[in-house]
Amino acid sequence: MTGATGLTGSGNGRRGRRPGRPDTRAAILAAARERFGSAGFGGTTIRAVAADAGVDAALVHHYFGSKDDLFVAALELPVDPRVVIAERVVGPSAGRPDGAGELLLRGVLSVWDDPGARPALLAMVRRVMEPGGEQLFRDGFVRVVLLPLGEAIGVDRPQLRMSLVASQVLGLIVLRYVVRLEPLASLDVDALVAAYAPAVQRYLSGPLG
Structure with a gap:
């Protein structure tokens, strides 16, 4: 993700994503927070987060997009x-x-x-x-x-x-x-x-x- 396109595309492009089932999203976010906290950003993969949450990796991509997007979501900030x-x-x-x-x-x-x-x-x-x-x-x-x-x-x-x-x-x-x-x-x-x-x-x- 480089340049202005990477910055603006990741944030604005995700505003309309469907929320998904709350329990599934919560499980993914909990797994992501644990992974990012223990393995760091570089050591965390979407596939590993999906395995920890008990879901398919495609579902993580569907709900959250890229690993960058998942990281920001896992921070639980009020704004991106x-x-x-x-x-x-x-x-x-x-x-x-x-x-x-x-x-x-x-x-x-x-x-x-x-x-x-x-x-x-x-x-x-x-x-x-x-x-x-x-x-x-x-x-x-x-x-x-x-x-x-x-x-x-x-x-x-x-x-x-x-x-x-x-x-x-x-x-x-x-x-x-x-x-x-x-x-x-x-x-x-x-x-x-x-x-x-x-x-x-x-x-x-x-x-x-």
């Missing part, structure tokens, strides 16, 4: 982060990383500042901090969400640059929403973006030494 990124960042910045740092931060903060979305997002961050959670973040979120973003906006050395972006964004999320460190937790969005965007932008397009 790929859709948010595609709408707020890739569209305006496709093929050119200039200005993408501010757009990315505003997109992330808009989701986290939604009271209805925050409980599920907090649960996801706490899972990342648990044993095995580092695999979900490293092999899953960075690969599925951030690397395609870097490729879509045309950054060079996307693996390095998007890892640096991840360190900045995750640190902000943990301190503002999990630890609730003041005055960071109460700072308004414009002030946060003004403080963080230059660093994120440098990671996207500036010299790295």
Whole structure:
């Protein structure tokens, strides 16, 4: 999955998928969470998840599509982060990383500042901090969400640059929403973006030494 097509296609293309039987979907998602948590993204296959759930692999593809889609569904987030990124960042910045740092931060903060979305997002961050959670973040979120973003906006050395972006964004999320460190937790969005965007932008397009 590369470029803007990979980012936008996976998110928007799945909105109309039929929900399927709740018990079957629940079993698949439970098996996927267990597999992703223990084997990481790279070590997880659709076939293995299907076997754990006691269903055919074709049924997993039918309900969830690709492994990327299954991973995002297993996180149980209120929004698909790929859709948010595609709408707020890739569209305006496709093929050119200039200005993408501010757009990315505003997109992330808009989701986290939604009271209805925050409980599920907090649960996801706490899972990342648990044993095995580092695999979900490293092999899953960075690969599925951030690397395609870097490729879509045309950054060079996307693996390095998007890892640096991840360190900045995750640190902000943990301190503002999990630890609730003041005055960071109460700072308004414009002030946060003004403080963080230059660093994120440098990671996207500036010299790295």
